Every structure is written in C-alpha cells, then in structure tokens.
Amino acid sequence: MELTLFLFVAALTLVVAVAALSVGARRLLGLRIGKVRAALTGLVAMGVSGLIGAAMGEARRGALISVQLGLTVLAAVVFLALSEVLVPSGSLAGMVRWPQALRRRVARTRRYAQLSRIAMRHGLGGALRGRGRGGPEAARERTQLAASVRVALEEAGATFVKLGQVLSTRYDLLPGEFVEELTKLQHQVAADSWEEVERVLTEELGKEPAAFFAEFDHVPLAAGSIAQVHRARLATGEDVVVKVQRPGARPVVDRDLDILFRMSRKMEEHTSWGRDFGALDLAEGFATSLNEELDFRIEARNMATIRAAAGRAEAVSTVKMPLVYEELSSRRVLVLECLTGVPLNAAAGAAIDERGLDRTELARQLLECVLEQIMIGGVFHADPHPGNIMLLDDGGLGLIDFGSVGRIDRVLRAALRNLLLAIHRSDPVALSDALLELVDRREEIDEIRLERALGRFMARHLTPGVRPDREMFADLFLLVARHGLTVPPEIAATFRALATLEGAMEQLVPGFDIVAEARSFAAAQLERKLSPKSIGQVLSEEALALAPMLRRLPRRVERITNALEHGRLGVQVRLLADERDRRFVRSLVHDVLLTFLGGVTGLIGVLLLGTDHGPALNESLTLFQLIGYNLLVVSCVLVIRVVFGIFKAQRRPPGRW
Structure with missing residues (x-):
C-alpha cells in the first residue's frame, strides 16, 4: 500500500513538474504548442535536471538548488527553441501523412522531368539559362523562341496553355513577338468515354442520368481540357446542353499550379525581373481564375450576376445568354439552355450574307454587350473568342461559356470610362489623369513627362485615318511600364477581353474599329448620365x-x-493612432529592454562570480557566487528569448502539433 501511494505521488509530481516546465518555457518564448511537444519539453528538462543534480554532488547540491532549477528551466527553453527551429510546428502532423506527401512529391518530380524534357526538346534550354544573342540577330531569335514557347506550352497541357493565354495580353511584360505567338495558343484533347461521363453525372446528380434526361447524346459537341459538352433533352422536353467536368481535371490542375507557385516564388526571390512584374501575384491571380473554372457553380452564379446587372442597367444589347437549370447543376455538372446555332468561328461569311444579316450591326451588338458588362455591370465575360460566340438560327448572337469572368469595381469602371472619354476628346492631360487612376504607382513619377509621352502616343495611334490595332495596346502597356507604373490584374483582364473580342470583330467585319466604337459607347453613356x-x-x-x-x-x-469665441479651439493630433504602429513600438521596446536586461544581468553575474568576498555557504561557495550563477542563468534565458523572437519574426506564423 505504501509503495503504491509512493508511486502515485511520484507520478503526480512528475506530471506536475513536466507541465510546469513546458508551460513556463512556452510562455517565456511566446509560443503556442501542442501536447506532444509540451510533453517532450518537460521530460527533456527533467532529464537534464537529474544530470545536473548528479554532477553537483552531495556537497554542493543543497546550496545550488536554485541554480539547478534555473538550469532546468533553461534546458526546457533551449529544447523548445531548437525543436521549433529544426522541426517547425505542424511538421509532425505532416509526418503522419508522409505517404500521401511522398506520392505528391514523386508525381511533382515526374512532372518537373516531363516539363524539362519538353523545354529541352523545343530548344528552350538556353533561354531558361538566360543565354541569347544581341544585335541584329536578336529580333529573329526572339521570333523563333516565341514560336518554340507556344508549341511547348501546348504540349505541356491545359494549365500552361491557359497561362500563356493570360500572358498574351501582358504587353508590359513580354516582347511583341511573344504576345503575337501566344494569342495562337490552342489545346486539342480527346474526349472522355461515355462510361466516365456517366459516372460523373451519377455522382453529382445522385441518380442515373436516365432519371433526368429523356435523351443524352454520347458523342460530345466539344471537348476541352477541363470539361466536355453534350447535347441532351430533359424528361420535361426542353433541349439542353450539359457541361461535364473531366474526372482527372482537378488533380492535374492542382499539381501544375503547385509547380507554378514554386517556380514563381523562386523567380521573385532570385531574379530582379521576377520581382518587377510580381511573379507570385501573377501566379496567385491565375490560380484563382483557374480554380473558379473548376467549380461550375461559380459559372452559374457568374451568368446570374451578369444577367441581373444587365437588367438593372436597362442594357440595350440583344446578345442572348443561356438560362441555367440550377436544380440539375453542381460543382462538376452544368445544365444550360440549348442555343440553336453555330459558333462564330464555324459560320462562313457567305452564309451570313445569304441570310441577309447586317455584319456591322452584329459586331456593334456584340461589342455593346461586352462593354455593358465591363462599364456598367462590373462582371464580364473574360474570354469572348469566336468559339464562345454563337450565331443563332434567328439571326441574333449568343454568348456561352462563362467559366472565365473578370470583375472590376466601381472606381476602376469610372476611371476606365474617363480614359475612353479622354481618348474621344484627344486630351492627353485627361488621359494622364485617367491612366493614373487605373494603374498602381510604385514610386513618384514625372507627370509632365507622362503627359508628353501620352500626347505622342495619341498622335501616333489615335489620329484620323489610323486604325487602332494590337500595336497600340502594346505601346500603351510599354509606356505604362516605362514610367514605373503597373497594370492591376482587373484592368489587364479587361484589355485581354477586348483584345480577344477583336478577333470576333474581324470575322464579322474586317477592319472593324473597336476603339472608335468603344469611345462612342463611353460618350453615349455620359450623355445618358447627363439626362x-x-x-x-x-x-x-x-x-x-x-x-x-x-x-x-x-x-x-x-x-x-x-x-473659437471663448479661446478654447484647439487641434488634437494623436500619435500612433493605428494599432499596428502601437504593436510595433511595443515589440521594439520589449526586445530592446530584454536585450539590455540580459546583458546587464550577465555582466553583474560574471562580476559576482569573480569575487571571493561575502558570506560563505560552504567551503567553496559564497553567497555572491550563488547569486552570480543565478544571474547568468537568467541572462541566458533572456538572450535566448530575444534571439528566438527575431527568428520567429522572419517566419510565417507557426501551426501546432
């Protein structure tokens, strides 16, 4: 009975001591730790305490009990700090999932190797290492390199094709040869089998497709890298099209986006040009857009938002958008009203003329539709290429595939409208003001110099008889970059949509002046606002x-x-009114104070250890020396606290394990 009670008391004492040491070390370092790390910290500290007690011996143990306790706390602090440095919080939880992480790493390595082989096969090795010619050969080499990049991106797959399509409008980042080549990007893929499509439909709808569809065409109308589209008829008799996501689309996109993030992070850390154009921000924006395309519920909401905005704005455009059958739509399945017609890229010009359709009016309706989405609604179709535009059987136009949309807030819409009005009035000063409202400034700029550059730009591209083209957009983006300005992603997406729309305009009306029509649209909108x-x-x-x-x-x-009458009028200025400023000052004062106290305490401890005076506690130890030992322990704890705080500030906030 006495042995059991002794073991119980010993175990309880050990648990309390371990808990006290782990809590004390955690509070001294300002960490939040899990149970595993807390238990290890306390046990290691108790083990070190036993070793210290054994080393002290019987003669000095009683007098140096305070030093032993201080060194025990110091051991706990040192272990906790080193464990956080060597095995960051969250690592052990990740080690539990190491088989999945290993599989992802192997798949990522294979993908890296595949991309490297594609790059080498198309002669991109020298370009990736920064090698290139100068002088007269540079332009020809850029043209050849741009064609190789386009083919390599097409071979790399859907994610990289879409990345190239996004970059095809960044005139401020890429030379003209690359922009021209990237606009030709296409990605042809084989359709999935009906068994795979049926499996996705059953998983998403909860029943066999026959429970909802009277007919379902097993041969897809179109097959893309993310989804394929089938024609069907509902049990209630309506003709619909069904967009079904490929079963393997999400894992492939996640893997490629992980690689893109790693590459962009390296570029931003190790290259000046990666920092200049914000490689990581560009990758994040691209990932957000691509992830939205993988969730068809977002596409359904996009269509509802655009339709509602058009209704509120009393839009005059007659371009039709399909209705969504929301009760049959989900994350991987989208059921839409079937618009009867043919894609614009498949409609022959002679057929349009034979039907007696006015090409110019169709082009104007299409442009007004997209401009209303941009300038009025704020949510717009970001990829209006000819394949996403339908020439309907009734002679009208339809717009499909709203997986990729752009969003622009009211402030940027007003600035964009002012930009078009400034172009309409040929006013370089107003154009400069509107442009500065659109872009992000990274440094102070010479506005007079910018106005003169914009005046030369307008004289070159916006005079009567000169038709605006892609070169105008390229010159504008280069002008923006040259003056230390950056184009926000929303505005870049807007220009991309308009540049893509220009291809559809060319098919309808060769030589259609999209800029002139946009200027007229902005002027008409201003007149409506002035009514x-x-x-x-x-x-x-x-x-x-x-x-x-x-x-x-x-x-x-x-x-x-x-x-004012009684002389009591005053002005109050509050310093450090922002909580972030106050937090920074508190942290700075705290670290400086701890550093000072640690240094002073250590110095006093060394001085006390060097003196032989004072009351003797035993044959070899005086009271002053005992105090010196304790002060050195306190000094070490304070110094470790400051050093670890500096280390922690350089890292992301840790998790827990």
Whole structure:
C-alpha cells in the first residue's frame, strides 16, 4: 500500500513538474504548442535536471538548488527553441501523412522531368539559362523562341496553355513577338468515354442520368481540357446542353499550379525581373481564375450576376445568354439552355450574307454587350473568342461559356470610362489623369513627362485615318511600364477581353474599329448620365447619403464657433493612432529592454562570480557566487528569448502539433 501511494505521488509530481516546465518555457518564448511537444519539453528538462543534480554532488547540491532549477528551466527553453527551429510546428502532423506527401512529391518530380524534357526538346534550354544573342540577330531569335514557347506550352497541357493565354495580353511584360505567338495558343484533347461521363453525372446528380434526361447524346459537341459538352433533352422536353467536368481535371490542375507557385516564388526571390512584374501575384491571380473554372457553380452564379446587372442597367444589347437549370447543376455538372446555332468561328461569311444579316450591326451588338458588362455591370465575360460566340438560327448572337469572368469595381469602371472619354476628346492631360487612376504607382513619377509621352502616343495611334490595332495596346502597356507604373490584374483582364473580342470583330467585319466604337459607347453613356432623369436620380441618392451629416452640421458649427469665441479651439493630433504602429513600438521596446536586461544581468553575474568576498555557504561557495550563477542563468534565458523572437519574426506564423 505504501509503495503504491509512493508511486502515485511520484507520478503526480512528475506530471506536475513536466507541465510546469513546458508551460513556463512556452510562455517565456511566446509560443503556442501542442501536447506532444509540451510533453517532450518537460521530460527533456527533467532529464537534464537529474544530470545536473548528479554532477553537483552531495556537497554542493543543497546550496545550488536554485541554480539547478534555473538550469532546468533553461534546458526546457533551449529544447523548445531548437525543436521549433529544426522541426517547425505542424511538421509532425505532416509526418503522419508522409505517404500521401511522398506520392505528391514523386508525381511533382515526374512532372518537373516531363516539363524539362519538353523545354529541352523545343530548344528552350538556353533561354531558361538566360543565354541569347544581341544585335541584329536578336529580333529573329526572339521570333523563333516565341514560336518554340507556344508549341511547348501546348504540349505541356491545359494549365500552361491557359497561362500563356493570360500572358498574351501582358504587353508590359513580354516582347511583341511573344504576345503575337501566344494569342495562337490552342489545346486539342480527346474526349472522355461515355462510361466516365456517366459516372460523373451519377455522382453529382445522385441518380442515373436516365432519371433526368429523356435523351443524352454520347458523342460530345466539344471537348476541352477541363470539361466536355453534350447535347441532351430533359424528361420535361426542353433541349439542353450539359457541361461535364473531366474526372482527372482537378488533380492535374492542382499539381501544375503547385509547380507554378514554386517556380514563381523562386523567380521573385532570385531574379530582379521576377520581382518587377510580381511573379507570385501573377501566379496567385491565375490560380484563382483557374480554380473558379473548376467549380461550375461559380459559372452559374457568374451568368446570374451578369444577367441581373444587365437588367438593372436597362442594357440595350440583344446578345442572348443561356438560362441555367440550377436544380440539375453542381460543382462538376452544368445544365444550360440549348442555343440553336453555330459558333462564330464555324459560320462562313457567305452564309451570313445569304441570310441577309447586317455584319456591322452584329459586331456593334456584340461589342455593346461586352462593354455593358465591363462599364456598367462590373462582371464580364473574360474570354469572348469566336468559339464562345454563337450565331443563332434567328439571326441574333449568343454568348456561352462563362467559366472565365473578370470583375472590376466601381472606381476602376469610372476611371476606365474617363480614359475612353479622354481618348474621344484627344486630351492627353485627361488621359494622364485617367491612366493614373487605373494603374498602381510604385514610386513618384514625372507627370509632365507622362503627359508628353501620352500626347505622342495619341498622335501616333489615335489620329484620323489610323486604325487602332494590337500595336497600340502594346505601346500603351510599354509606356505604362516605362514610367514605373503597373497594370492591376482587373484592368489587364479587361484589355485581354477586348483584345480577344477583336478577333470576333474581324470575322464579322474586317477592319472593324473597336476603339472608335468603344469611345462612342463611353460618350453615349455620359450623355445618358447627363439626362435630366439620370441627374435627378443621382442627386436624390447623394442627398439621401448626405442627409445624416447635414442634420448634424448645425450643432457642430455652433460648437466650433463657441470654442473659437471663448479661446478654447484647439487641434488634437494623436500619435500612433493605428494599432499596428502601437504593436510595433511595443515589440521594439520589449526586445530592446530584454536585450539590455540580459546583458546587464550577465555582466553583474560574471562580476559576482569573480569575487571571493561575502558570506560563505560552504567551503567553496559564497553567497555572491550563488547569486552570480543565478544571474547568468537568467541572462541566458533572456538572450535566448530575444534571439528566438527575431527568428520567429522572419517566419510565417507557426501551426501546432
């Protein structure tokens, strides 16, 4: 019985000591740790305490008990700090999942090797190592290299094809030869079998497809890298098209995006040009857009948003968008109204003329539709290429595939409208002001120099008789980059949509002046806003917004005049009003104070150890020396706390294990 009680008390004491040491070390270092690390910290500290006690011996153990306790705490702090450095929080939880991580690493390595073989096969090795010719041969080499890059991206797969399509409008990042080649990117893939499509439909709808569809064409109308489209008929009799995601699309995209993030992070860390154009931000924006394409529910919401915005804005465009059957749609299946017609890229020009359709009117309707989405609704089709535009049997146009959309807020929409109006008036000063509202500044710029450059730009590209083309967009983006400005992703997506739309315009009306029509659209929108009805609506909205402030204004004016009359008017300026500033100052003062205390404590401890005076505790130890030993332990703890705090500030916030 006595042995059992002794073991129970010993175990309880050990648990309390381990918990106290782990909690103390955690608080000294300012960490949040899990149970595994806390137990290891306490056990290691208790083991070190036993070794220290044995080394001290019987003669000095009683007098140096405080030093032994201090060294035990120091051991706990040192172990916890080293364990966090060598095995960061979350690592052990990741080790539990090491088989999956190993498989992902092997798959990523294979993909790296495959991409490297593709690059080498198309002669991109020298370009990746930064080698290239100068002088007269440079332009020809860039042209050849751009063609090789395009073919390599097509061979690399859907993710890299879409990345190339995004880069095809970044005139500020790539030379003209690359932009021209990347606009030709296409990716042809074989269709999945009906068994795989049926399996996806059953998983998403919860029943066999026959429960919802009276007919379902097993041969797809189109097959893309992410999804394929089938014609079907509902049990209720409506003709629909069904967009079904490929079963292996998500793993392939996730793997390729992981590789892109790693590559962009390396470029931004080790190259100046990667930092200049924000490689990591570009990859993040691209990943967000691609992940949205993989969730068809987002596409359904995009269509509903665009249709609702068009209804609120009383849009004049007659371009049709298919209705969504939301009850049959899910993350991987999208059921849409079937628009009867042919894609614009498959419609022969003679057939359009034989039907008596007005090409110019069709082009104008299409442009007005996209401009209304951009300038009024704020959500727009980001990929209006001829394959996504339908020439309907009734002679109208339809817009399909809203997986890729752009979003632009009200401030940027107003700046873009001012930009078009400045171009319409041929006003370089207004164009400069509108451009500065659109772009991001990284440094102070010479606005006078920018205005002169924009004046030369307008004289070259926007004079009567000169038709704007891709070269105009390239010159504008280069001008922006040359003056230390960066184009936000939203505006880049807008220009990409308009540049893509230009291809459809060319098929309808060769030589269609998209810029002139956009200028006219902006001017017409301004006239609509200046109508008596619109002005009255705007004034009423502003008056409602200002009403609460106007009610409080008389009382505030009276208080100010009374204070001025009695000489009590003053201005209060609050330093460090932002909580982030106060937190930074507190952290700085805290670290400086701990460093100072640690240094002073250590110095005093060394001085006390060097003196032989003071009350003797035993034959070889005085009270001053005992105090010196304890002060050295305290100094070591403080120094480790400061050093670890600096290390932790350089890292991301740790997790727990």
